[in-house]
Every structure is written in structure tokens, then in C-alpha cells.
Amino acid sequence: MADRLVSVGIDVGTTTTQVVFSHIMVEDLSSGFTVPRIEIVDKRIVYRGQIHFTPLLDDDAIDLAGVARIVEREYAQAGVAKDQLDTGAVVITGQTARRRNASEVLHHLSDYAGDFVVAVAGPRQEAVIAGRGAGADVYSKVHGSTAGNYDIGGGTSNFALFDQGRLAAASCLDIGGRLVQVDPATRRITAVVDKTARLAQFVGLDLAVGQPADLARLERLAEAMADLLAMSLGLLPKSAFYPQILTEPGRDVVLPRPLKNLSFSGGVADHVYAPPDGGDPFRYGDIGVLLGQAVRRSPALAQVHRFAAAETIRATVVGAGSHTVELSGSTIEYDADQLPLKSLPILKLSVAETANGALTAEAIQNKLDWFQVDGQRPAVAIAFAGPRSPSFAQAQDLAAGLLAGARDLLAAGHPLVVITENDLAKILGQSIRSRLPGRSGLVCVDAVRVEEGDYVDIGTPTAQGRVLPVVVKTLLFA
Amino acid sequence: MFSEPDVRQLVTAVLAELLAEDKAAPSAAVAPDAVLVEDGQVPDVTAVSTKDEFHVPNPANREAYLDVKQKTVARLGVWRAGPRYNTWSMLHFRADHATAQDAVFSDVDDAYVQAQGFVAGQTVCQSKDEFLTRPDLGRRLNDETKERFARELPRGAKVTLMVGDGLSSSAQVNVPDLLPAIKQGLAGLGISLGPVPYVKYCRVGAMDELGALIDSEVVCLLIGERPGLATGESMSAYMAYRPDPDKPESWRTVVSNIYSGGTGPAEAGAHIATLLKRILDEKVSGVGLVL
Numbered sequence: 001m002a003d004r005l006v007s008v009g010i011d012v013g014t015t016t017t018q019v020v021f022s023h024i025m026v027e028d029l030s031s032g033f034t035v036p037r038i039e040i041v042d043k044r045i046v047y048r049g050q051i052h053f054t055p056l057l058d059d060d061a062i063d064l065a066g067v068a069r070i071v072e073r074e075y076a077q078a079g080v081a082k083d084q085l086d087t088g089a090v091v092i093t094g095q096t097a098r099r100r101n102a103s104e105v106l107h108h109l110s111d112y113a114g115d116f117v118v119a120v121a122g123p124r125q126e127a128v129i130a131g132r133g134a135g136a137d138v139y140s141k142v143h144g145s146t147a148g149n150y151d152i153g154g155g156t157s158n159f160a161l162f163d164q165g166r167l168a169a170a171s172c173l174d175i176g177g178r179l180v181q182v183d184p185a186t187r188r189i190t191a192v193v194d195k196t197a198r199l200a201q202f203v204g205l206d207l208a209v210g211q212p213a214d215l216a217r218l219e220r221l222a223e224a225m226a227d228l229l230a231m232s233l234g235l236l237p238k239s240a241f242y243p244q245i246l247t248e249p250g251r252d253v254v255l256p257r258p259l260k261n262l263s264f265s266g267g268v269a270d271h272v273y274a275p276p277d278g279g280d281p282f283r284y285g286d287i288g289v290l291l292g293q294a295v296r297r298s299p300a301l302a303q304v305h306r307f308a309a310a311e312t313i314r315a316t317v318v319g320a321g322s323h324t325v326e327l328s329g330s331t332i333e334y335d336a337d338q339l340p341l342k343s344l345p346i347l348k349l350s351v352a353e354t355a356n357g358a359l360t361a362e363a364i365q366n367k368l369d370w371f372q373v374d375g376q377r378p379a380v381a382i383a384f385a386g387p388r389s390p391s392f393a394q395a396q397d398l399a400a401g402l403l404a405g406a407r408d409l410l411a412a413g414h415p416l417v418v419i420t421e422n423d424l425a426k427i428l429g430q431s432i433r434s435r436l437p438g439r440s441g442l443v444c445v446d447a448v449r450v451e452e453g454d455y456v457d458i459g460t461p462t463a464q465g466r467v468l469p470v471v472v473k474t475l476l477f478a
Numbered sequence: 479m480f481s482e483p484d485v486r487q488l489v490t491a492v493l494a495e496l497l498a499e500d501k502a503a504p505s506a507a508v509a510p511d512a513v514l515v516e517d518g519q520v521p522d523v524t525a526v527s528t529k530d531e532f533h534v535p536n537p538a539n540r541e542a543y544l545d546v547k548q549k550t551v552a553r554l555g556v557w558r559a560g561p562r563y564n565t566w567s568m569l570h571f572r573a574d575h576a577t578a579q580d581a582v583f584s585d586v587d588d589a590y591v592q593a594q595g596f597v598a599g600q601t602v603c604q605s606k607d608e609f610l611t612r613p614d615l616g617r618r619l620n621d622e623t624k625e626r627f628a629r630e631l632p633r634g635a636k637v638t639l640m641v642g643d644g645l646s647s648s649a650q651v652n653v654p655d656l657l658p659a660i661k662q663g664l665a666g667l668g669i670s671l672g673p674v675p676y677v678k679y680c681r682v683g684a685m686d687e688l689g690a691l692i693d694s695e696v697v698c699l700l701i702g703e704r705p706g707l708a709t710g711e712s713m714s715a716y717m718a719y720r721p722d723p724d725k726p727e728s729w730r731t732v733v734s735n736i737y738s739g740g741t742g743p744a745e746a747g748a749h750i751a752t753l754l755k756r757i758l759d760e761k762v763s764g765v766g767l768v769l
Contacts, residue, residue: 028769033734035741035749036769144542164545331741331749389742392655392662423741426748430663464769 003027003463006080008088009321010113012054012067012105014095014154015178015267015286018317019049019074024087024325026463036330038467043322047078051313054096062096062105068112085114087459087469089320093126094176095155095193116340118457120324122474123158123172123247126316127151131160131170133319134265135310141165147261147307150229151315152268152291154178155193157229159253168256172247173232175225177268177288182213184282189213195244199224202241218287222294230300233259262304265315268292273308325459328468329447333429334461338415338441339468341379341458345371346419348452349384357401360384364405379414381458382406383450386420386428395424399431415441419448419456445470523569524577533557533564551708551739574707581646581702581710582610586678590650594657596641596676597630599623603679617683617723624691631692632672637664637754638694639671642680646702649713652736652743656700656713659744663751669758682716682730689721696757697721698750703734711737715750719763729764731757 005024011017025042055066075082090110092102099105102121110119120129130151131137140147140162148161155176161169174195181191189211192200200207203224205217228245230236232253246252264272271292281289295301311318347370353363364382371380382402387394406416416432418425429444436442443458448470450456459469529547534555537543547554556567563571583606591598602620603609609616619627631638639660641653661671677684685699696719703712714734718725731753736746757763 032769033732035733035746144539144545164542331745333748389738390744392658392744392747395659395744424745426752427659427742427744430659430666430748430751433666434662 005086005325005462005469006084007321007325008080008085008113008117009317009319009324010071010088010090010109010117011093011317011320012062012091012096012109013093013267013316014156014176015054015284015288016154016313017052017054017067017070018314019071019078020045020314020317020321021047021078021080022318022322024322026327026467028330028463028466030330036466038327038330038463040325040327045318045322047074047080048314049074049077049317056099060099061101062092062099064101064105064108067105067109071109071113082114086116086462087325087471088114088117089120089129089324089471090117091120091126091129091316091320093121093156093158093316094153095178097121097123097126116459116469118324118342118471118473120320120471120473123156124170124251125474126156127158127160127170127172128167129319129324130158130265130316131162131167131319132323133311133315133317134263136160136261136263137162137165137167137323138310139261139263139307143261145260146257147263148233148259148304149263149265149309149315151266152176152229152264152272152295153266153316154286154288156247157266159232161255161257161259163257169254171232171251171253173228173245174247175228175245175291177284177291178286180207180218180221180287181285182218182282182287184280184285187213187282190285196221198244199228199241202239213282215281215290218290219294222287222290223298225291226294226298226301229295230298233262233301233304235300235303259304261307262301263307263309264295265309265312267313268295269309269312269315272296273312324471324473325469326448326472327462328445328458328470329423329425330463330466331423331426332445332466332468333426333433334443334445334468335415335441336461336465338443339458339460341381341415341417341443341456343455343457343473344379344381344417346450346452346454346456347371347380347382348450349382351385354384354386354398354401357397357399357404360398360401361405364402365408368405368408377408377412377414379417380409381417381419381450381456383419383448384421386422386424386446388422390424390427392427395427395431399428399435402428402432403435410440415443417458418442418444419450420444420446421449422446443468448472523566524573528553528556528570531556531566531570533566571707577648577710578705578707581648581705584647586643586647586650591676594641594653594676595673597627597673598676598678599626600678601680601684606679609679613681616679616681617687619677619684619687619691623677624687627675627688627691630673631675633693635672635692635694636669636758637671637696637698638675638688638692640675640677640685640688640697640699642677642682642684642699642701644680644682644701644714645704646710646712648705648710649702649737651711652713653700655743656715656736656747656750659747660698660751660754663748664754667751667755669755683723685716685718686721686723686725689718690723695720696754696763698754709737709739712740713737713743715746717750717754717757717763719757719761726764729766731763731767 003026030037055063131149134149136149157175179193179196425446457471689697
């Protein structure tokens with residue numbers, strides 16, 4: 001029997017704001033003679049909103065009321081009420097994420113959008129969301145190979161690499177179509193972002209606000225941008241300027257395996273895939289068209305097999321709506337009254353730290369202090385791989401260690417939230433429960449992989465209460 | 479076509495030739511003192527899982543193939559010599575088959591049954607051979623066992639856990655993790671358990687007779703599965719609400735594939751505990767229990 005999760009994706013990008021609704025189909029794939037195996041079997045986009053310009057108040061603030069009006073209109077157009085939503089994500093991307101009220105807007109929007117809609121941000125998470133929305137993960141899985149996606153938006157270019165369907169790398173460059181703005185009427189340059197001005201200077205171009213938009217000069221700038229994209233993928237030797245273009249200093253693109261296939265998404269991508277149409281290159285008021293054409297022409301980028309992205313301009317919003325939620329394992333243990341849990345930071349334990357109960361307790365106690373803020377203990381989720389097929393005694397030992405380690409956490413009134421990779425949440429959860437003092441809450445899930453520095457949202461049960469929807473996200477706002 | 483006399487003549491000629499070669503052989507044999515004895519061991523073919531053995535020469539995409547292999551115990555990518563298996567595949571196949579044979583034909587150690595504190599009994603089968611050839615007899619408890627179970631097991635229990643050898647004695651390896659996990663899970667749900675009956679030469683149907691005998695509301699039988707070539711250790715848990723020999727097979731709920739390489743026994747036990755609670759609450763089992 002298939003269950004359906006209704007999901008929303010909202011992307012507030014450098015240039016555009018978009019909304020999509022999708023249905024995520026969930027089904028038990030087990031034979032009925034084994035333990036259940038509930039998985040996402042299909043994702044369907046049921047409503048694609050219009051592409052709106054992101055409303056801005058002045059140079060440095062997002063118009064929250066304006067964005068809220070767009071979202072409200074799209075909800076009405078789609079005929080979806082907020083209480084019908086099971087999951088979803090709001091993502092603020094590119095340059096917009098660096099505006100002074102970005103964090104405020106993001107959290108307002110995620111509350112406004114529905115109870116279970118999570119707020120997501122961070123350049124690398126954007127890359128992953130866009131890469132999944134573009135279908136690079138599926139492409140790599142189907143072709144048993146590696147596939148990367150470059151989402152080239154207005155303010156940033158986010159790269160994600162997938163290897164046989166699994167995420168292998170993600171990073172972000174400050175390259176985008178709207179970093180130079182041109183007034184289509186006067187054909188004069190109206191805005192140049194600082195870093196882009198420095199890039200222009202580095203490649204010997206004189207570029208300033210107020211200048212007439214010189215096509216040859218801006219084409220040369222677009223080519224320099226395309227070259228930087230190629231450098232990030234190891235297709236050109238890195239220039240002296242290259243380290244500066246990284247959105248997160250020192251976070252260079254690392255390719256653990258050779259890149260075999262490459263797709264492009266984002267607003268610029270349509271001009272990568274389609275030949276020039278003869279229209280005014282400045283019709284969008286920026287250099288997006290020129291950047292797309294420069295990427296299209298780039299001999300360096302042409303060295304990698306190019307495939308068509310499943311989504312181009314909508315890749316990020318589709319990724320946010322359809323590909324951020326995953327399901328826990330199907331044999332888990334939880335108190336429903338503790339759910340949903342939002343934005344829990346991850347306390348990650350290594351294999352060595354969880355070798356036995358005593359070590360586990362010690363490691364948790366040591367690490368819990370990291371999360372302390374002004375003497376307060378916030379709720380955290382304790383995560384580790386866990387043994388494959390643990391013995392009963394091992395589960396008892398681990399349960400005792402977890403409880404001993406989390407004593408202060410429970411004393412502060414927080415639930416015990418445990419996340420493992422291997423299939424042991426049911427026995428571990430029941431073992432914890434048999435020792436749990438009083439009325440403390442417990443949420444113990446498996447088949448979820450998280451890392452130190454991640455945050456996790458755990459939704460309300462689905463599929464007759466057998467699984468929990470989980471969203472793993474990277475840092476909100478630093 | 480050859481006529482029969484022709485064939486006979488041909489065979490005789492060939493045999494004569496072979497015999498002549500045989501007689502000539504000793505002269506070519508190696509002298510005894512030239513036999514080399516090494517201290518080394520013949521490598522254990524089963525030491526490497528079939529999931530990790532890969533013999534396709536020059537694969538187009540090794541990683542993708544290995545990725546697929548991790549998802550199945552099927553013998554993929556073992557390669558061949560002409561139309562036949564390679565030596566490695568053949569030996570591995572035979573080793574796995576031997577494991578399956580051992581699981582079926584060996585007996586569960588009486589000392590283990592005692593150490594576990596089971597209340598031991600037996601079906602009307604007198605021997606392994608009878609058990610294997612007469613499935614009907616493996617579903618009926620012998621008189622002595624019926625008497626003992628009626629005497630030593632509580633009547634009208636909410637849940638009775640029962641253990642049987644079934645078609646794999648090796649599957650008992652799961653019980654020390656499976657049983658306490660079910661007990662702990664049930665205890666958490668407020669259900670306690672009495673002594674555990676053990677039945678030798680046990681088929682699944684024996685649980686029906688036991689259930690009717692002691693009027694247990696739910697019976698859960700942990701029994702060895704007929705082994706395949708993947709493992710000899712797989713166990714199943716069959717569950718039924720008010721089991722009765724007159725009820726159909728479809729009345730039973732089952733969780734199969736319980737072993738370290740499938741659903742781990744401790745995790746499976748925790749799951750089975752919640753299933754048993756649902757069966758008790760809904761007073762239905764088998765296909766009637768909508769999962």
C-alpha cells in the first residue's frame with residue numbers, strides 16, 4: 001500500500017524566487033515474509049510555480065513581505081493548504097543568502113510555509129539540492145559512473161559530484177549571471193559585485209558602473225568565469241586568482257574520483273544547452289546569457305561528457321521540494337509525542353568511541369560540552385554507525401552507555417535522540433527504553449547517515465507509523 | 479548412425495587402449511622420496527564472501543559491478559571456463575552446499591537445549607530420515623511430549639515462545655540473541671513469558687498442536703529455515719493467534735531471513751515483540767493482519 005507525502009520546495013535565489021509542490025510516494029518493498037522495508041518509490045512534481053524576480057528592499061535586504069506574498073499566491077494557485085503538507089524545504093541561495101536579513105527571512109518563511117517545512121542554507125547544501133534536482137545523482141547511478149552538476153545561478157555556481165548515486169563532493173564558486181547588471185534600456189552597467197570587479201581587473205578588463213555595456217569586454221569576462229569553472233574541475237591549470245573565487249575560503253572542489261559526466265542547471269543553464277537565439281544578450285538586465293554561451297563554447301569544459309539536466313532553472317527548487325527528505329529505517333523505536341524535532345545539532349561518535357558502552361558514555365560526556373551555550377544544554381542528536389547485527393548483550397551495553405553519557409541531557413528535560421547507520425534502532429531503542437528513567441522521551445532511528453556539523457529535522461511518522469521522515473542539513477547560518 | 483555392434487566394438491577398443499595406458503603408468507610415476515610436503519594450508523574458499531569475489535576479466539565498469547554484487551548473494555561475475563564454472567566457483571558452490579547439507583542433517587546438541595533451559599520435547603518422528611521424508615509426522619507432538627508440555631507449561635498464557643530445529647540445526651545460533659530481544663520487547667509492553675518449549679524434529683505445524691494443547695493466546699515459533707546456498711543459519715519466526723491444527727497456513731504471520739547477514743537476530747527480536755503485541759491487540763494473525 002503506497003503512502004503519499006505532500007511536499008513543498010521554496011527557493012529564494014539571487015535572481016528568482018520559485019515554489020513547487022510534489023508528491024513523494026512511500027511503499028513497503030518487503031515481501032511480507034520479512035521485516036518491513038519502506039522506501040521512497042516515486043517523486044512527482046504536481047505543481048510548478050511561476051518564476052518570480054526575488055523582491056529586494058534595497059541593496060542589502062530581502063523584502064520578506066514581498067516573498068511571503070509570492071509564496072501565498074503560489075499556495076492558492078496550487079490549491080494546497082499549509083496543513084496538508086507533510087514535508088518540504090525552504091532554501092535561500094546564492095547572493096541572497098548573504099543579505100543581512102537572510103536568516104530572519106528563512107526562518108520566518110519556513111514557519112509560514114507549514115509546520116514541517118525546514119529551513120536549509122549553506123553553499124554546499126545548495127549544491128547538493130540542485131544536483132539532485134538536476135538528476136545528476138540518478139544519472140550517476142543509472143550509468144554506474146560519476147556525474148557532476150554545476151548549478152549556475154545569479155550569484156553563485158554550486159557544484160555537486162555523485163558517484164553511483166551517492167554524494168561524493170560539493171563546493172561553491174562566486175560565479176553567476178547577475179554579478180554584473182546592465183540596464184537593457186540605456187545599455188549601461190548598473191552594478192558590479194566587488195569580487196567580479198577584481199576578476200575583471202585580474203584578466204585585464206576595465207569594468208565600472210556607469211560604463212556602456214561593451215559586448216566584447218563582457219564576453220571576455222564571461223569567458224574568464226567559464227575558465228574558473230573549468231579550473232575548479234581540474235580541466236585547466238588554476239590561476240593565481242582562483243583561490244579568491246571560492247565562496248568558502250579554502251573549500252576547494254575535491255574530486256575523489258574522476259568526473260565522467262557533467263550537467264548544468266540554474267538560470268544560466270538554458271543558454272549552455274541551447275545555441276544563441278539572436279535575441280538581446282542583455283534582455284534579463286545581466287550577463288547571464290553571455291555566461292551561458294561562454295560555458296557552452298568553453299573547450300576546457302567540453303572535455304567532459306555533457307548530459308541534459310532533468311531540470312535547469314528549477315533544479316534547486318525541485319531539489320528542495322523532492323529531494324531533501326529521506327526515510328529512516330523501518331524498524332525503529334520512538335515516542336510519537338516527541339515529534340517533530342527541528343534543527344537538532346549532531347553529536348557524532350566514531351566507531352572507536354562506540355566500541356563499548358563505557359567508551360560511548362565517556363565520549364558523549366566529553367562532546368556534550370561543545371554544544372553548551374551560556375551554560376545551557378541544548379537538545380542534540382547522538383549519531384554513530386553502530387555495529388552490524390549487534391548481539392543482544394552488545395545492544396544492552398551500548399544502551400547503558402548512551403544513557404550514562406546523556407544523563408545531563410535528560411536531566412535538562414531533553415529527549416534522547418539516537419541516529420545510527422546500521423540496522424539496530426529497534427533493539428537499541430527497546431534496550432534504552434527498558435532502562436529509561438521516568439517519562440523521558442526517546443527517538444531512536446537508523447539507516448540515516450549524518451556527519452559532525454550537520455543538523456537534523458525528524459518529522460511525524462508515516463507509513464502507518466513505521467518510518468519517520470528525516471531531513472539532514474548542513475549549517476544554517478554561521 | 480552407428481549400429482549397436484559398431485558401438486560395442488568402439489567402446490571395447492577404447493577401453494583396451496585406456497587399460498594399456500594404465501599399466502604403463504607406474505613407470506612414469508614420481509618416486510616417493512620426491513613428494514613435496516608443505517606446511518601451508520589450502521586456502522578456505524569460503525573465507526571470502528561471494529559478494530567480494532569478482533572474476534570478470536577486463537570489466538567495462540568494475541565499480542558498478544561490485545556495487546551490484548553488494549546488493550545480492552547471487553553468484554554474479556564469477557566468470558567461466560568455456561561453458562563451465564571456474565575451479566574457485568565450483569569449490570565455493572560445493573562448500574556452500576556442504577554447509578546446507580550439514581545444517582539439515584546434523585542434530586541440535588542436547589547440551590545446548592539443556593543450557594538454554596528449554597522444556598524439551600519431540601514430534602512423533604523417530605529419526606532424522608523420518609523427519610525429512612514425512613512432513614506430516616513433524617507437525618505432531620509425541621505422547622510423552624504432550625504430557626510434559628501440559629504439565630510444565632502454563633495454561634492460557636498470553637504469549638508462548640517455542641523453539642524448533644526445523645530444517646536447519648545451525649539456525650539455533652540466532653536464539654541466544656533473538657530470544658532475549660523478544661523477551662525484553664514484550665516486557666516493555668507489559669507481557670511476561672513462561673518457560674520455552676523446545677521441539678526436536680519440528681515442522682512449523684507443530685506450533686498449532688502446542689497452542690491448542692496449552693490454550694495459549696499467541697504462539698511464536700522460532701525455527702530453522704531450509705538452507706539455501708547463501709547461508710545455513712537463517713531462522714524464521716512464525717506467529718499465530720489462537721493457533722489450531724484446523725486453521726489454514728495463511729493464519730500465520732512470519733518474519734524470515736533472520737541471521738547475521740539478513741535481519742540481525744537482536745533487531746529482528748525487537749521487531750517480533752511489537753508484532754506479537756499487535757497480534758494480541760487485534761486478535762488476528764497471518765494475512766488478516768494488515769501490516
